[in-house]
Amino acid sequence: MFKIVEKEILAPNIFSMDILAPRVAASAKPGQFVIVIADETGERVPLTICDYDAEKGTVQIVVQSMGSSTKKMAVYEKGDSFKDFVGPLGVPSEFVNEDLEELKKKKILFVAGGVGTAPVYPQVKWLHERGVKVDVIMGAKTKDLVILEDKLRSVADNLYVATDDGSYGFHGLVTNYIEELVNNQGKEYDVCIAIGPMIMMKFVALTTKKLNIKTIVSLNPIMVDGTGMCGACRVTVGNETKFACVDGPEFDGHLVDFDEALKRQGQYKTEEVKKDHKHHENCVFNGGAK
Ligand code: NAD
Ligand code: FES
Secondary structure, X not given: OEEEEEEEEEEOOEEEEEEEOHHHHHHOOOOOEEEEEOOOOOOOEEEEEEEEEOOOOEEEEEEEOOOHXXXXXXXXXXXXXXXXXXEEEOOOOHXXXXXXXXXXXXXXXXXXXXXXXXXXXXXXHHHHHOOOOEEEEEEEOOHHHOOOHHHXXXXXXXXXXXXXXXXXXXXXXXXXXXXXXXXXOOOOOOEEEEEOOHHHHXXXXXXXXXXXXXXXXXXXXXXXXXXXXXXXXXXXXXXXXXXXXXHOOEEEOOOEXXXXXXXXXXXXXXXXXXXXXXXXXXXXXXXOOO
16 A cells, blocks of 8 residues: 655646555655556555655655546545555656766756646756756646746746636746747747646647757656557557557657557547546445445
């Protein structure tokens, strides 16, 4: 069992949990993820790692309760335990193996969208701890949904916040902010790392292609086993079939077939909605009990 040692509400329907998982904490690297199984009947839920502390043996995850499984996880409190916490999974970010001096010469831009801000944090922190300066654009629908701002500000060289409705920071989408920085503020970047909803990553990749900036995206397709066996997380990258769980989750954003990835993700959402309705009917049938 894996104990929840801390829980914090970050925004409406978004919460973080620190899980006691010493072996995962000791080997986690930026870019990797975990699969969480809440209880005996729970589904395998892939979640990005937001932070890890090898000394305390804890791993922080950020969860948005939207489907039936994440809604089930949301009722867990500090002191409760999850049945399984598998990881770290996936290939660490490419820069982890790059020459540090070469890395320090690069101008790096992170683009964090909504809940995708969580996996951006350990990457920026890792680079900051090694003296690599990076800029970060973070986007959210509205001010209430801006998460982890202080944490990111403490490790980013420049943090640029954008909201879709203009309630905080720059008024516009992250893609508008990239264009503003590059076209109007004279910023130059060698590489962009974008993590957020699939649709955001598609449009960030289209924008950076025009601006000739190499782009890495972190894909979050449907995952089932997380070990490369089931094929659920299949994506097409540069006309080759890849499995996000073992070959990724990070890929060259200019080579990903986003339209196919979005279509596959959409099929899954339809199933989730059906399941959510069923879950709701069961709750009503049981007088609201879980
Ligand atoms: P959101 O819909 O609020 O979008 C976040 C930001 O992305 C927006 O503020 C906007 O700036 C930008 N964006 C959205 N659509 C865009 C478009 N069409 N063009 C340009 N920019 C656009 O984000 P959310 O509700 O927090 O997102 C939740 C989604 O993020 C879930 O589907 C979840 O699966 C995904 N997610 C992905 C990862 C990952 O590793 N890629 C990690 C966590 C969550
Ligand atoms: Fe099954 Fe990747 S989740 S192959």
